[in-house]
Amino acid sequence: MALTGYSWLLLSATFLSAGAEISITPEPDQPAEGDNITLAVHGLSGELLAYNWYAGPTLSLTYLVASYIVSTGDETPGPAHTGREAVRPDGSLDIRGALLGHSGTYILQTLNRQLQTEVGYGHLQVYEILAPPVVLANTTELVERRDTLRLICSSPSPAEVRWFFNGEALPIDIRLGLSPDGRVLTRHGIRREEAGAYQCEVWNPVSVSRSEPINLTVYFGPERVAIIHDSTTRTGCTIKVDFNTSLTLWCVSRSCPEPEYVWAFNGRALKNGQDYLNISSMTAAQEGTYTCIAKNPKTLLSGSASVVVKLSAAVVAMSIVPVPTKPTEGQDVTLTVQGYPKDLLVYAWYRGPASEPNRLLSQLPSGNWIAGPAHTGREVGFANCSLLVQKLNLTDAGRYTLKTVTLQGKTETLELELQVAPME
Secondary structure (H helix, E strand, O other), rough: OOOOOHHHHOOOOOOOOOOOOEEEEEEOOEEEOOOOOOEEEEOOOOOOEEEEEEEEOOHHHHHHEEEOOOOOOEEOOOOOOOOEEEEEEOOOOOEEOOOOHHOOEEEEEEOOOOOOOOEEEEEEOOOOOEEEOOEEEEEOEOOOOOEEEEEEEOOOOOEEEEEEOEEEEEEHHOOOOOOOOOOOOEOOOOOOOHHEEEEEEEEEEEEEOOOOOEEEEEEEEEEEEEEEOOOEEEOOOOEEEEEOOEEEEEEEEEEEOEEEEEEEEOOOOOOOOOOOOEEOOOOOOOOOOEEEEEEEEOOEEEEEEEEEEEEEOOOOEEEEEEEOOOOOOOEEEEEEEEEOOOOEEEEEEEEEOHHHEEEEEEEEEOOOOOOOOOOOEEEEOOOOOOOOEEOOOOHEEEEEEEEEEEEEOOEEEEEEEEEOOOOO
């Protein structure tokens, strides 16, 4: 009986044998798409006449890949033939340049000279060469304990997924936020420790591909706002400074991003947007409370710290400095007093020696000043003992004397020779 085409398929429905078990194994055992694969057959017995290969779960003509006649070497493609399959004389099936669609169940049916058939089953899994996935984020800038992070590992492949944080395997506490399929990472109330680079990786037995990193920033603070002087935290302290010396205060905090800084002196905002405040020459006018306010533009939170700055008790020596230092005729000049006593009771200015006829003005404990016999109508006194002389003329040049009296009755006298340059 000659066998051609599909004629022997009908025989297999009548003659079934339970001979030695046929096994089918793929070579290589974990093939990738594009590989040449052999479905090697083991356990064949007897003198065989023909082979049928099926790519499907049942012995159906729809799944027939090819029929092969052993004696002639004739191979007849079936409906499931893709143009890449070829049957070997030993019954094995070669697949050239395998595609993902070649994955599935394969059945080999043999026919021997007694017209008995045997059937062997095998499974082929062709693995994909994976393209890099992409990490998608709902946002890359988050506020600590307020925002929710949602990352998606986007890949067309059904491959397994694993995540990386700053190049290392995802910490266990973060892995708790993964979806069952591992493709979605959710973190409620994000923490600063979770800021960094995230990547996901898809993998199968023959291919691994990792995404580009996506960098997340977590904003927080400001926290622990403090004022530092000479590398020492001085928040809430009193800083004693020598007269006419410099002082630099630094404001520090824990914050992301760096906060915006505002300094205030005795509750009044200063024009300083830096993280430091410099007092170039300490006088009594600079005594008071200095406050640094740190504001985070992302979290919209703020914090502050304050220090009290005072002159050192041992350096309260008074001095008089004219401003401007070389006034000219027609200008105003302020005889600025530095280091005046804090326990001041009264003071008086004199034009010349400290005698009543020469008195320009006096300031009373009430804070008001009264004109003296030598007052010209152009002199004004201030609470810090300074004296303003308006619209200078050449006769205003000469000696000026300041006399102060403290609450303890201590009297101190200072003199200044004022020079007035003629108008050019």
